[in-house]
Amino acid sequence: MGNKNYKSKINRIRSFALALIFIGFVVMYGAIFFRENVILVLLFMGLGLLCIILSTVVYLWIGMLSTRAVKVVCPNCGKLTKMLGRVDMCMYCNEPLTLDPTLEGKEFDEAYNKKSKA
Secondary structure (H helix, E strand, O other): OOOOOOOOHHHHHHHHHHHHHHHHHHHHHHHHHHOOOHHHHHHHHHHHHHHHHHHHHHHHHHHHHHHOOEEEEOOOOOOEEEEOOOEEEOOOOOOEEEOOHHHOOOOOOHHHHOOOOO
């Protein structure tokens, strides 16, 4: 099966939250270039802080969401992983997973998690 660099939904959201932290720090460091202008320094520091606060909110949200995730044993690597939706990837080996018997054997497609696609 061609995985096309799919990642587990939980890992993808956690990576996004981590990226927000680094973006926030880079934006804050950008304030160094505008030391003479207090307004721009405050703007850059505020935007950086906003990115870090948003990251905290995303981490809280995915933490709450992962408590509702279904825990399954991956048939490929044998590790316990969490699934969100009808189809997801193993968090460790990127094996396509599904709990829907009608999707077994079909090519992995994240669109199966949308209500409109059957």
